[in-house]
Amino acid sequence: xxxxxxxxxxxxxxxxxxxxxxxxxxxxxxxxxxxxxxxxxxxxxxxxxxxxxxxxxxxxxxxxxxxxxxxxxxxxxxxxxxxxxxxxxxxxxxxxxxxxxxxxxxxxxxxxxxxxxxxxxxxxxxxxxxxxxxxxxxxxxxxxxxxxxxxxxxxxxxxxxxxxxxxxxxxxxxxxxxxxxxxxxxxxxxxxxxxxxxxxxxxxxxxxxxxxxxxxxxxxxxxxxxxxxxxxxxxxxxxxxxxxxxxxxxxxxxxxxxxxxxxxxxxxxxxxxxxxxxxxxxxxxxx
Amino acid sequence: xxxxxxxxxxxxxxxxxxxxxxxxxxxxxxxxxxxxxxxxxxxxxxxxxxxxxxxxxxxxxxxxxxxxxxxxxxxxxxxxxxxxxxxxxxxxxxxxxxxxxxxxxxxxxxxxxxxxxxxxxxxxxxxxxxxxxxxxxxxxxxxxxxxxxxxxxxxxxxxxxxxxxxxxxxxxxxxxxxxxxxxxxxxxxxxxxxxxxxxxxxxxxxxxxxxxxxxxxxxxxxxxxxxxxxxxxxxxxxxxxxxxxxxxxxxxxxxxxxxxxxxxxxxxxxxxxxxxxxxxxxxxxxxxxxxxxxxxxxxxxxxxxxxxxxxxxxxxxxx
Numbered sequence: 064x065x066x067x068x069x070x071x072x073x074x075x076x077x078x079x080x081x082x083x084x085x086x087x088x089x090x091x092x093x094x095x096x097x098x099x100x101x102x103x104x105x106x107x108x109x110x111x112x113x114x115x116x117x118x119x120x121x122x123x124x125x126x127x128x129x130x131x132x133x134x135x136x137x138x139x140x141x142x143x144x145x146x147x148x149x150x151x152x153x154x155x156x157x158x159x160x161x162x163x164x165x166x167x168x169x170x171x172x173x174x175x176x177x178x179x180x181x182x183x184x185x186x187x188x189x190x191x192x193x194x195x196x197x198x199x200x201x202x203x204x205x206x207x208x209x210x211x212x213x214x215x216x217x218x219x220x221x222x223x224x225x226x227x228x229x230x231x232x233x234x235x236x237x238x239x240x241x242x243x244x245x246x247x248x249x250x251x252x253x254x255x256x257x258x259x260x261x262x263x264x265x266x267x268x269x270x271x272x273x274x275x276x277x278x279x280x281x282x283x284x285x286x287x288x289x290x291x292x293x294x295x296x297x298x299x300x301x302x303x304x305x306x307x308x309x310x311x312x313x314x315x316x317x318x319x320x321x322x323x324x325x326x327x328x329x330x331x332x333x334x335x336x337x338x339x340x341x342x343x344x345x346x347x348x349x350x
Numbered sequence: 351x352x353x354x355x356x357x358x359x360x361x362x363x364x365x366x367x368x369x370x371x372x373x374x375x376x377x378x379x380x381x382x383x384x385x386x387x388x389x390x391x392x393x394x395x396x397x398x399x400x401x402x403x404x405x406x407x408x409x410x411x412x413x414x415x416x417x418x419x420x421x422x423x424x425x426x427x428x429x430x431x432x433x434x435x436x437x438x439x440x441x442x443x444x445x446x447x448x449x450x451x452x453x454x455x456x457x458x459x460x461x462x463x464x465x466x467x468x469x470x471x472x473x474x475x476x477x478x479x480x481x482x483x484x485x486x487x488x489x490x491x492x493x494x495x496x497x498x499x500x501x502x503x504x505x506x507x508x509x510x511x512x513x514x515x516x517x518x519x520x521x522x523x524x525x526x527x528x529x530x531x532x533x534x535x536x537x538x539x540x541x542x543x544x545x546x547x548x549x550x551x552x553x554x555x556x557x558x559x560x561x562x563x564x565x566x567x568x569x570x571x572x573x574x575x576x577x578x579x580x581x582x583x584x585x586x587x588x589x590x591x592x593x594x595x596x597x598x599x600x601x602x603x604x605x606x607x608x609x610x611x612x613x614x615x616x617x618x619x620x621x622x623x624x625x626x627x628x629x630x631x632x633x634x635x636x637x638x639x640x641x642x643x644x645x646x647x648x649x650x651x652x653x654x655x656x657x658x659x660x661x662x663x664x665x666x667x668x669x
Contacts, residue, residue: 078467082464082467083471085464086461086464086465086471086475089461089479090475090478090479093478093479093481093482093537094478094481096494096495096498096504096537097481097482097485097494099498099504100494158388159388159389159392162385162386162388162389163385163386163388163389165385166381166382166383166385166386170381170382170385171378171379171382172378172379172380172381172382172383172386173375173378173379173382174379175382178386178390181393182389182393185393185397187648187651188397188401188644189593189596189597189640189643189644189647190597191597191620191623191639191640191643191644192400192401192404192640192641192643192644193396193397193400193401193404194404194623194627194636194640195400195404195407195627195633195636195637195640196399196400196401196403196404196407196637197396197400198627198628199403199414199633200395200396200399200400202414216392216396218388219388219389219391219392219395219396220388220389220392221392221396221397226389250381251381251385252381255385276484280487280488280489282489282599282600282603283599283600283624286603287628297489298488298489298490298600299489301489301490301493302489302603302604305493305496305604314497317493318494318497321489321490321491321493321494322490324488324489324490325485325488325490325491328484328485328488329481329485332477332481332484336477339480339484340476340477340480340544343480343541343544343545344544344545344547344548
C-alpha cells in the first residue's frame with residue numbers, strides 16, 4: 064500500500080505531500096467512529112438512524128440527562144464506584160510494586176535471583192489460570208459484592224508488569240547516590256522513600272497512568288465480583304444499559320453515556336500524552 | 351568504569367549460608383524480605399496457590415456448592431472428544447488470532463514507515479493513531495461497534511448513501527460477526543505502531559543513503575534493510591499481540607451479547623471459559639479449559655522463540 068512512497072529519494076516536496084494525504088485520510092478514518100458517537104450523542108434518537116451523517120442542530124444535553132438516570136441507580140453512583148476502585152488501585156500498585164522493585168533492584172538478600180525469576184514467570188501466566196480459585200477464595204472471604212477483590216490484589220503487587228518496569232528504571236539510577244546516602248547513615252527505607260521515589264517520578268507516573276486506565280476500563284473483574292447494581296462500575300453500568308435498552312429507543316442516551324465514559328481516559332491521554340507514548344515505546348523495547 | 355565493576359561485583363554476591371554466618375545472613379537478608387513482603391504474600395496467596403488449586407480443580411467436578419469431586423481425566427477427555435462448543439471456541443479464537451494479528455501489524459508497520467519519514471505533524475498523527483489503542487478496550491467502544499455494524503448502523507447507512515446497496519446486520523450475521531471483531535482489533539494498531547516507530551528511529555539513516563547511492567529501489571531497501579533490522583521489534587510485537595489476542599474477552603462479550611452469538615461465531619475462548627465457570631458453574635471444567643489455554647499460549651510462545659533464531663537478528667550479533 065505505502066510501498067509507492069517508500070523513500071528512494073528522501074523528502075522531495077511531492078512525497079511529503081503524498082504522505083500527508085495518506086496520513087490525513089488514515090487519521091480521519093481512525094477518528095471518525097469516535098467523532099460520530101460524540102456528535103450522535105447530541106441528536107434525537109430518530110435522527111441518529113435516519114440521518115446518521117448530519118451534524119447535530121444543537122448541543123442540548125437531553126440525551127445526557129436521560130442516560131444519567133436511565134438505570135435504577137444514577138451514573139453518579141457508578142462514577143463514584145469507578146473512581147474509588149481506580150484511585151485505590153493506583154495507590155496500591157504504586158506502593159506495592161515500587162517496594163518490590165526496590166528490593167529487586169537495590170537490596171541483597173538470599174534467593175533474590177530465584178524470586179526475581181518467579182516474578183518474571185508470573186508475567187507470562189494468563190489470568191484465566193487463577194480466575195476460578197481466586198473467585199472461590201474471595202467468595203470464602205465474603206468479599207463478593209465489595210470492591211476488595213478489585214483492590215486488595217493491587218496492594219499485594221500482583222501486576223508484575225509494573226514491578227518489571229520499575230526495576231528497569233531503578234537500575235538506571237546511579238548507585239553512587241545511594242552509596243553516599245548509606246555513608247550518611249541512611250537505611251534502606253529512607254533510601255527508598257527519600258531518594259529512589261523522588262528520582263523516579265517518570266516511571267511512577269507511567270505506572271499510575273496505565274494502572275488508572277486499565278482499572279477504570281476493566282470489565283471482567285467487576286463482572287465477576289459485583290452483582291449488586293449499587294456497586295457497579297461504569298463499564299458494568301454501560302453493559303446493563305445495553306441489555307435494558309435492547310431496541311433502539313434509547314440509543315441517543317446510550318451514546319451519551321458511552322461517550323462520557325471515555326472522557327476520563329481521554330483527559331488523561333491529553334494531559335500525559337508524551338509520557339504515555341514513551342511508556343508504550345519503552346515498555347516494549349526494554350523488554 | 352568503576353561503577354560497572356561495582357555493579358557486577360554486587361550481582362555475584364552469593365548467598366553464603368555456612369557455619370556461623372547464618373545469623374549474619376539473616377540480618378543481611380531481612381530488609382530485602384521486608385520490602386518483598388507484600389509481593390510475597392500476593393505471590394503465594396493470589397498467584398501460586400490459585401495456580402496449583404486450578405491444576406487440582408481441573409481434575410475434579412466442582413459446582414461451588416458441594417466440595418470438588420475427583421474426576422480423573424474426565425474433563426480433558428470431554429474437552430478433546432465431545433465438547434463441540436469448545437471446538438467452535440478454539441476455531442473462532444484461532445481465526446481471530448490468525449487474521450487480526452498479521453493485519454494489525456501490517457497496518458502498524460505501514461503507517462509507522464510513512465510517519466517515520468514525514469517531517470511535520472508526526473506528533474499529531476501519532477497521537478491520533480494511538481488514541482483507539484487506549485480507548486479500544488472499553489465497553490463504550492464495544493457498544494459503539496455494535497451500533498456501527500448493526501442492521502441500521504453507520505456502515506450500512508454509508509454503504510446505502512454511496513452505492514445504494516442494503517448491507518446485512520454485520521454483528522448478527524454468523525459469517526461476518528467475527529470480522530467486525532477483527533476490524534475492531536485492527537483499528538487498535540496504535541500501540542504496535544509506536545513500538546515500530548521507535549524501532550525505525552534506531553536504524554542508521556546512512557544505510558539507506560548508501561543503498562540509494564548503489565541504486566537500490568525503495569522496495570529492495572525495505573526487504574534488505576528495514577525488515578531485517580526491525581526483526582527484533584517485529585518479533586516482540588508478534589508475540590505480545592498474539593498473546594493478547596488469545597486473551598481477548600470484553601469486545602466479544604459485549605458484541606455477542608455475552609453468549610458468543612450468532613450461533614457461536616464470536617465465542618472467544620475466554621468467553622467460553624467465563625460461561626462455563628460463571629454461568630454454568632462448571633468450575634472444574636473451566637479450570638481444565640484455563641490450563642489448556644495456558645498450554646496453547648506456551649506452545650505458541652515456544653514455537654515463536656524456537657524459530658526466531660532463523661529470522662531475528664539482534665544488532666550486537668552483527669552479521
